[in-house]
Amino acid sequence: MTSRRVFAPLLLLLWAGLAPAAPDGAELYSGKCAACHGLDGSGGVGVPLALPAFLDSVTDDYLHNTIRFGRPGRVMPAFPSLSDAQVDAIVAHLRGWSAGGEPDLPETSVRGDAARGGDLYAQNCASCHGANGEGGTGTGVTFSRPRDLPVIAPALNNTGFLKAATDQMIKATLIHGRPGTPMVSFIDRGLSESDIDDVVAFVRSFDGQATAPAGTPAEEEPARVYDSPYSLEQTVENVKQAAIGKNFRIIREQYFDEGLVPEGQEDRRAVMVYFCNFQMLNDALKLDPRVGLFLPCRITVVERNGKVQAMSINPKTLSHLFNNQELDRVCDEMSQLYDSILEEATL
Numbered sequence: 001m002t003s004r005r006v007f008a009p010l011l012l013l014l015w016a017g018l019a020p021a022a023p024d025g026a027e028l029y030s031g032k033c034a035a036c037h038g039l040d041g042s043g044g045v046g047v048p049l050a051l052p053a054f055l056d057s058v059t060d061d062y063l064h065n066t067i068r069f070g071r072p073g074r075v076m077p078a079f080p081s082l083s084d085a086q087v088d089a090i091v092a093h094l095r096g097w098s099a100g101g102e103p104d105l106p107e108t109s110v111r112g113d114a115a116r117g118g119d120l121y122a123q124n125c126a127s128c129h130g131a132n133g134e135g136g137t138g139t140g141v142t143f144s145r146p147r148d149l150p151v152i153a154p155a156l157n158n159t160g161f162l163k164a165a166t167d168q169m170i171k172a173t174l175i176h177g178r179p180g181t182p183m184v185s186f187i188d189r190g191l192s193e194s195d196i197d198d199v200v201a202f203v204r205s206f207d208g209q210a211t212a213p214a215g216t217p218a219e220e221e222p223a224r225v226y227d228s229p230y231s232l233e234q235t236v237e238n239v240k241q242a243a244i245g246k247n248f249r250i251i252r253e254q255y256f257d258e259g260l261v262p263e264g265q266e267d268r269r270a271v272m273v274y275f276c277n278f279q280m281l282n283d284a285l286k287l288d289p290r291v292g293l294f295l296p297c298r299i300t301v302v303e304r305n306g307k308v309q310a311m312s313i314n315p316k317t318l319s320h321l322f323n324n325q326e327l328d329r330v331c332d333e334m335s336q337l338y339d340s341i342l343e344e345a346t347l
Contacts, residue, residue: 002044008147013300019250022085023083023086023089024089025089025090025092025093025094026093028082028086029094029247030115030279031095032090033046033049033090036075038050040097041094041097045075045108045289046075046076046204047152048221049097050097050098051180052097052098052099052100052180052209053177053178053180053181055094055095055097055098055100056098056103057103057172057178058096058103058169059102059103059166059169060091060123061164061166062164062165062169063090063091063094063182064084064087064088064091064263065164066160066164067082067087067091068080068087069160069163069164070159070160070323071154071155071158071160071161071323072159072325073158073323073324073325074135074154074160074323074324074325075157075288075324076160076213076320076323077323078178086298087331103169103172105166105168105169105172106168106252107166107168108168109146109167110171110197110204111167111197111199111201112194112196112197112198112200112201112202113198113201114198114202114205115202117199117200117201117205118201118202118205120191120198120202121199121203123325124186125199126165128153128182129153129154129155129156129230130153130155130156130157132209133157133158133203133206134153134155135152135153135154135155135156136152136153136154153182153183156203157206162206164205167200168201174186174191174196174200175187175193175196186199202300218326220314220316220317220320221314221317222314222317223311223312223313223314224312224313224314224335224338224339224342225309225311226309226311226342226343227307227309227312227346228301228308228309228345229308229311230308230346232269232271232302232303232304235301235308235345235346236253236271236273238344238345238346239273239299239301239310239341239342239345240253240275241345242340242341242342242344242345243273243275243297243299243341246337246340246341247275247277248275248276249276249277249278250273250274250275251275251276251296252274253271253272253273253274254268254271254272254274254302255267255268255271256270256272256302257270269302269303269304270300270301270302270303271300271301271302272299272301273298273299273300273301274296274297274298275297275298275299276295276296280330280334281295283330284331284334286324286326287327288322288326288327290318291322291330292319294313297312297334297337297338298312299311299345300312310342310346311342312338312342313333314338315331315332315334315335315338316328316332317333318331
């Protein structure tokens with residue numbers, strides 16, 4: 001009997017040592033979320049999450065589903081590879097930023113007149129959230145530094161939002177607003193609770209209309225590469241003239257490895273031409289500041305074994321990685337401009 005009594009606790013200790021550790025919400029947040037939302041939740045590329053008015057008005061299910069499904073075509077990506085336990089650990093970490101705790105909202109659906117709600121939405125909501133619920137310009141990212149606003153009006157006609165938000169959460173947001181953001185209380189604006197029920201019914205009617213954007217076609221290549229019949233020097237000059245002809249300003253010309261090797265040892269057979277249309281740059285940055293990772297525009301001309309090539313990145317591929325549907329349109333235009341410049345330079 002004694003040996004069995006000793007052996008059982010040893011088995012329990014051994015099992016505890018082999019059991020997987022509980023997910024660390026702070027560590028997961030740091031690795032998956034902080035780059036956009038800030039390590040302390042104060043915001044960055046993504047919206048601030050530590051606002052008490054936000055955390056005190058959304059349920060754990062809303063946070064869980066937002067992480068799980070993201071906001072297709074906006075900025076917030078989905079995280080399908082995280083386990084439910086990992087997502088719940090992140091949610092628990094977010095909860096630590098507010099003393100208010102999860103709101104106690106009814107689970108019942110809101111009954112309202114969607115047609116009447118559409119009229120009220122047009123009068124009170126469309127100026128921020130868009131006539132068709134498409135959200136404010138910028139897809140959730142603010143460009144100004146310091147920020148003029150902590151958030152851009154989110155897209156309501158979005159599969160991720162509609163999966164995450166319940167009728168009662170939308171209603172509570174309309175009633176109470178979100179202090180610290182542009183979202184006001186519409187009770188204070190003079191709407192009745194019945195009016196708000198109608199607006200909720202209209203927003204919920206987006207369920208049948210919202211579609212996730214299509215992904216980048218599989219045939220898209222990450223780079224544009226053109227063979228040139230000219231010398232390296234002539235091709236570089238052709239690129240500059242073609243860019244100027246497309247209303248770009250030449251910023252500089254440099255060797256590809258300049259600054260990476262000792263001065264004087266650069267590879268003179270690899271030259272980068274930087275050019276920019278500042279209006280296009282500003283418009284793109286307003287849509288998503290991350291576009292600065294691959295702007296200003298640049299084309300690289302290389303000569304290897306007597307063969308000259310001109311090449312650029314493919315903005316359409318990079319844009320797809322950012323999950324930003326508005327930026328996709330701009331990057332499609334940029335890709336066409338790159339092709340036009342490369343074709344003209346290598347004709």
